[in-house]
Amino acid sequence: MNKNRSMEKKCRKLECDVLIAGGGIAGVMAAAAASRCGAKTILLEAAPFLGGVVTMGPLEALMTPEDSEKTVIAGMAQEFLAFLKSLDEKAVPTPDTTGYCASIVPYDAEIMKYALAEFLYQYQVKVLMQTMLEEVKTEDGVITSVVVFTKTGRMEIACKAVVDATGSGYAAYLGGNDIMSGDEDGRNQPVTALGRIGNVDISMLKKYVEEHPEEFKTFQDGIDLSTEFLHLWGFRGTLKEGYEAGKLRLLRNEIHVMQTTRLGEVVINYSRINADPWKEEELSKSQILCMRQLNELLAWFKETIPAFQNAYMVQTGYVGIRESGRIKGRYIMTKKDIISARQGDTDVGMGAFPIDIHKPDNGMECERILAGYHIPWECLMSEALENCFAAGRCVSSDFEANASLRISMTCMSTGHAAGVMAAVYALNKGNFKYERIAQLLEEQGAIL
Ligand SMILES: Cc1cc2nc3c(=O)[nH]c(=O)nc-3n(C[C@H](O)[C@H](O)[C@H](O)COP(=O)(O)OP(=O)(O)OC[C@H]3O[C@@H](n4cnc5c(N)ncnc54)[C@H](O)[C@@H]3O)c2cc1C
Missing domain, CATH: 3.50.50.60 (FAD/NAD(P)-binding domain)
Structure with a gap:
């Protein structure tokens, strides 16, 4: 040899x-x-x-x-x-329930x-x-x-x-x-890792949206809850409460939550770090911090939103550069x-x-x-x-x-x-x- x-x-x-x-x-x-x-x-x-x-x-x-x-x-x-x-x-293209753009493909x-x-x-x-x-x-x-x-x-x-x-x-x-x-x-836009979350009860999530319309932003006349794929922009009060209770270290006013084509799965856009996209050291540190932010958010949602009670993390993504x-x-x-x-x-x-x-x-x-x-x-x-x-x-x-x-x-x-x-x-x-x-x-x- x-x-x-x-x-x-x-x-x-x-x-x-x-x-x-x-x-x-x-x-x-x-x-x-x-x-x-x-x-x-x-x-x-x-x-x-x-x-x-x-x-x-x-x-x-x-x-x-x-x-x-x-x-x-x-x-x-x-x-x-x-x-x-x-x-x-x-x-396939489906209406964007936030009305931000005409259609999106889950x-x-x-x-x-x-x-x-x-x-x-x-x-x-x-x-x-x-x-x-x-x-x-x-x-x-x-x-x-x-x-x-x-x-x-x-x-x-x-x-x-x-x-x-x-x-x-x-x-x-x-x-x-x-x-x-x-x-x-x-200055560049902040970097973000998204999280894919499984076992979310979508009908309970729709009920939550119905009961808390003030939490959500939409560019049209309300959110169409009869749609198959929800795109939500908000959770304002829940985020603020989590921050004030010391359960979330990151304060964001609003986040995006979008259903994927997999049953009971959503993608959450929450984490955010100001990092220099040209410095690997900063990006590597951001990866850890973004994963921490996502795990904190999931724990808070499990505690406070019934639809997430049995949810789990399917994937934390890599730190995405906008x-x-x-x-x-x-x-x-x-x-x-x-x-x-x-x-x-x-x-x-x-x-x-x-x-x-x-x-x-x-x-x-x-x-x-x-x-x-x-x-x-x-x-x-x-x-x-x-x-x-x-x-x-x-x-x-x-x-x-x-x-x-x-x-x-x-x-x-x-x-x-x-x-x-x-x-x-x-x-x-x-x-x-x-x-x-x-x-x-x-x-x-x-x-x-
Ligand atoms: C956090 C976040 C959320 C977003 N949300 C949405 C959304 O909901 N909907 C939407 O439509 N868009 C969204 N976007 C925007 C969109 O997804 C991206 O801008 C788009 O996908 C970029 O595609 P791209 O092919 O140009 O670049 P990238 O996806 O960045 O691909 C570039 C590829 O090049 C490779 N590469 C780089 N350097 C080298 C090298 N030296 N040698 C070999 N390979 C290399 C990388 O590994 C990478 O795979 C989001 C972006 C981010 C960051």
């Missing part, structure tokens, strides 16, 4: 047309789209699972495919939702985890899990390859185009592109673009979620969007790198616009567009024209 074993020293080599960095919901859509366009596609993801915040968060629900009048997100997102429905039949995070992986398998994308992007090599403003770190050593992957779906713009940043982060004072690096692109989407339902000549997708800013203190700043806005392709093009396209949370936007663009279904829309753009660039650089991108996106069902 060889006693002098060591990691492979030689850097292994791979090659592809399109390299997708990051396997969150945006990266998965981008990978499927690039592959559908005929590009040999590799997706790398640091975690052992796909989905990012959507599976490891885990989210309350996917928001939002519609504005107040029409569907705004279709294409690859719709194709994926149809596939998800074949595994989780109740994962789901089971465990089924989602499998669905995303299976979807890419069917699209024949080569997926490298537990693989961390480490270095980006460029020549004259063009990415030529990336170097990744794995448990067994390094690999260099030569590529013709890159989609940066890392949430933070790491690929663009490593390639020399500028990154924007935080509000005008450089906003960190935004890639500086050839156009920076602004708050004005969002609230004025902007439309232009080079649009590649849409969004309709409110501007939703969790303040570093206890508050929230919300601005509802009734008419969807259109996203131009320049927003997905990095300023300094010809073949690097942004998808998801890290698209080129100011702090406030990002607070709408970051929502999962809008990330699916920009993911789809970035995947098509990268494929067209990689396969046919000479024909990298907006008309060609728009034609392909429309053929694939996207709403531009």
